[in-house]
Amino acid sequence: MQQNHSVTEFILLGLTQDAMKQKMVFVIFFIFYVGTVVGNLLIIVTIKIISYNECMTQVFALHFFGGMEIFVLILMAIDRYVAICKPLQNPTIMRRQVCIILIALAWMGSFIHSITKVILALKLPFCGPNMIDHYCCDLQPLLKLACMDTYLINLEWATNRGAICTSSFVILMISYIVILHSLQNHSAEGRKKALSTCTSHIIGVVLFFVPCIFIYTRPPTTFPMDKMVTVFYTIGTPFLNPLIYTLRNAEVKNAMKKLWHIKIASKSKR
DSSP: OOOOOOOOOOOOOOOOOOOHHHHHHHHHHHHHHHHHHHHHHHHHHHOOOOOOOHHHHHHHHHHHHHHHHHHHHHHHHHHHHHHHHHHHHHHHHOOOOHHHHHHHHHHHHHHHHHHHHHHEEETSSOSSSOSSSSSOOOHHHHHHHSOOOOOOHHHEEEEEEEHHHHHHHHHHHHHHHHHHHHGGGSSSHHHHHHHHHHHHHHHHHHHHHHHHHHHHHHHHHOOOOOOHHHIIIIIIIIHHHHHHHTTOHHHHHHHHHHHHHHHHHHHHHH
């Protein structure tokens, strides 16, 4: 049976085509969204008591997803390097099996990194103060509550985490410099497209790694701004990622323009 490939795109009609109903749906979803955000903010502001196990769970989640973000950024750099510097070998190098293996390695690496941090946190003795001067459980504020001399441990952890963050950031920036240098062999259109993609990736790398380096590469000291910096790279950066990566994508821009033109045409017909 011969397939028809004349259709190259689809248009989602959404929940309704009626203008009044569209406004009602927008208001309803907006109320749900605002309610969700306000509810989460109230939880963050009002809940001040967390159990020991829940605190350890937060440590695991924070470092698991942070490690995953690092691996994803590295895999994105590898994908861009192969696509731009070795375009003919791209389908062979970045085939489906290879991508699955890389994703599996990213999950495994993140799990090992986070479980190691939890094991280290579980070894800390807590027998006195239990007020954490932070908005979430992390190793740095927990060390301040431990009933032992934590200077050398904190110094060792800062060196370890700082080496991971700094080396990953340097490797990523060098890789993008190599990619941008190779663009001189491409056409003007190819350079423009690759430059747009790499710029968005570099912005994502900088927004994630600069706060991480600021938090995790210091000796055992804390600053009042640590809370806001942590909020930025744990909440702000993931929130900005869709805007950074999609709004600089030519296909997304074209799709938004088409949607806008269709919207204007439908209103003019009425």
